[in-house]
Amino acid sequence: MTHRQRRFAATTRTLFTILTTSGVLAGAALAGAAPAGAVSDTGQIASGVSYRQFDVTAAKGTVHAHLLTVDLADPHVHVDLLDPGAAAARSPVSTMADAAGAVAGVNGDFFNITETQHPGVEATGASVGPAIAHGRLLKAAVPTAQRFGPSLPPGTDTTDVLGVGVDRRARLDRLALVGTVRTPDGNLALRGLNQYALAQNSVGAYTAAWGPASRKRATCGSDTSRAAGCSTDTYEVRIRGGKVVDTADSPGSGAIAAGTTVLLGREAGADQLRRLTQGERVTVRRQMVASASKVPYRFAVGGYPVLRGGEPLAGLNDTTAAVRTAAGYTSGGRRLLLLALDGAVAYRSGLTIAEVADEMRKLGAVDAFSLDGGGSTTMVARTAGAKTVSVLNHPTDSPERAVANGIGVFWKP
Template identity: 65%
Template sequence: MGAAPADAVQGTRQPGGSEIAPGVSYRHFDIPASRGTARAHVLDIDLSDPRTGVDLLYPGAVGARSAVSTLADGAGAVGGINGDFFNISETQHPGVEATGAPVGPAVARGRALKGAVPNGQRFGPAMPPGVTTEAVLGVGFDRRARMDDLRLDGEVRTAETRLPLGGLNQYALPVGSVGAFTSDWGSTSRVRSTCGTDTNRGAPCSTDTHEVTVRHGRVVESADTPGSGPVARGSTVLVGREAGAQQLRKLSVGDPVSVRHRLVAAESRTPFRFALGGYPVLRGGAPLPGIDTVTSAVRTAAGIADDGERLLLLSLDGSPEFRSGLTIAEVVDTLRELGAEDGFSLDGGGSSTLVSSSTLVARPPGADSVTVRNNPSGGAERPVPNGIGVFSTA
C-alpha cells in the first residue's frame, strides 16, 4: 500500500491524472474540510470508449466477502472500488451467523443476483428522506451510468395458489413472506433471513419458519428450520416466515412448484448490465434534501458526469493524518467540482470506528496486479461483498 503517489496535484478537480488504461485515469488530491484535511483518490472512467467498461466485483456468492484487491485481480480488472453496505454483525441475535451479504439489489453481467432487504433491516448510515434500499447505481447495456430503483418482481406458483416472492438471495425477508435462495447465494446459513422485522433489524428471529427445496419443478425436500450449505444449480430453496411458512407447510415432496423472479427498474427502459446498492446523495446537480452535513468519516462514493458517459469512483484515504474524512455534504461538493451531475454514496466508515471499507485499487500499466491506492483505515483492506470493477480490453 503506502502513501499516495507524489505526482498528484493538491486541489485538482478537473479531468486528468495518470492513465492506467485507455479511457481510465487515476489521481488523488487533498481537500480542506470542516474537520481537517481529507485526501481523495479518484478513478475517472470514460464509458464512451468502447475498450472500457465496468461490472460488479463479487466473490462468486452473495453471502461471501473478500478484499477489493483480490476481487479485482481475480476478475482481471484494471481498477476497482468497494460497493454496497452489508450485514456485518449479528450482536442482537446470539448464535445467528452474519451473512456478509449486501443490503441492496445486485446485477452482474446483466443477471439479477439479489433483491433489496426491507428498509428497517438495513446496515449503514441514515439515508436521505424518501430513499429506500432499492436504490442502485449501475450501467445499462447502452453503456451509460445512471441511478435508479430496482424492485423485485417474482412469484411462487403451486397447484393451489400463487404467492408473491418477498425476496431473492437476501439476508432479511419481509415479515410473512416467502423468499428464494439460488446457487448465487452460496453456502452461508439462511437463518438470518427470518430474523428482525421490516422496521426493526434487532427484533427476535421468527419462531414460525419453514423451507422447501424445489428441483426441476418439484418439491424434493422440506424442513421447519432454514438450513445452510450450497444450493445446487437448477434448484431453488424457498424460505418462509409466518404466513409464508404456513403456505410452504402445505407442500409435500413431489408437489409441482414454479418460481420466477426479475428486477424491475423504476425509470430506466434500458436494462442494467451492472448495478449495486447504496443511496443517492446528488441528483441533477443538486444535493438531496436531508443529507448529512455534520458527521465526518472516511467515505466511498461514485459520481455520474457527461450524461452518463463518465463515471467517477471516489475513495477517501484512511491514514491517520486524513482520517477525519468528509461529511456527505462535502462529498457531494467534491463530486460536483469533479463534474458530476448525480452522486451515489457507497459503504465507507463511521466516525466512531477506525475501520473502514473504503478501498480503491488500480493496476499500474504493465503490472500483473492492482495496487491499493488509498490507505484503508486500520491499515488493511476490510473484506466486502461486492464492488465496482473497471475493465479494459486494450
C-alpha cells in the first residue's frame, strides 16, 4: 500500500470501522452480510449497493476515486432524483439525501451557478438539462448555447440525460419538450418548462415546481450566447383554473401556487401572450418525448454522454483535467456505476473527460455520462446505525457546495 493509500485508509477508517462489528455500512438492520475480508476501503452499504475506493494513474498524476455500484435488479433498490424542493434552488448533496431518506448518492447536473455577465440578475441555481423525479417531469432543458459547464462533445446537447425507466433499467437518452398553449386565437408552441433560460421569441411555462426565484434570468442571453443581454420585450400571463387571471409586462418572482401556471414570453413570444385578456380560457399541455426509449422514465438527470457502446465519443477533451463525477451502467442497464473523484489537495490534478470515459470503460460500463464536477463533486453514504449520511470523498469546496440536484440511491425492505 502506498503512502497515499495508507493516508486515505486512515482518513476513512472511522467511517468504516462499523464493518468490523456489523458487517455492513448503511441499513445495517436491513442488509445482508458484507463480503468476507471486507476492509476499510470497501464495503456493502445495503444489499445491492456496494462501495469501494481506489487510485487511478492519470496523465497529470495519481487521483483517488470513489465508486458506488448499484444493482437495479435487486427489488429492494432503486435510484431517483435528489432535489432541493424546487427547480430554481440549491442544496448540499448530504442535505438532499437525508431529506429524501437515501442511503447513498452523488451530485447531478451542471447548473446556473453565477450571473456575473448580467449585473442585477440573480443566479437561479436551476439545472441545465431535463429533470424527472418519481416519474414526474420537473423541468426541461435550456438552449444549448445557454448551458453552464465545459464544452460539450460533438453531437451532444442539453437534452441528453441519464435515466432509469419504470422497467428499472438505466439508459442514455434525449428528452425534448413538446408542448402547446391552446388559446381562443389558436395554439402557441410551448418551448420551455421551469428553465433558467428561454429561447429567443419563445413562450415558457413555470409551475409550483420552479419555486420562488425570480424568472428574470429566463429572458437573458440569446440562442448563440449566454452572455448576451436581457430582453426588454417580455410579458407574463398567469393561468389558474384554465383561465387568465393576471398579466404583467416583466418577469415576476415569488412562489407559484399549486394549480397555477405562469406563461413567460420574450420578443415574438411576448407579442403572442399580449393578445390574451383576463378571463379567456387557456390550456397548457406539455410532455417530454424520448428519442430512444418508449419506456416511461421514473428518473432522469442532465449531463452529457462520454461513452456509448463501450466506445468513447469522438472529440472528447483530453487536455483539461479536473475533479469529476460520472455515471455509467452495464448488464443491460441493470447495474449502475456512480464515480466521484476525490478533491483532496494531493489528488486535485483530476482526470480529463477522455480519461473519465476510459476509466468508466475499464470499470465495465457500456455507456457512461459526465455529471457536474469541480467543487460540486460529492459522494455520500449512510453508515450502519447512523440516521444521516456522511461525505465519502473530500470535496474541493468547504463547506460542501450546494448543488441543483443529485442521484439518490434508496433501499427499502
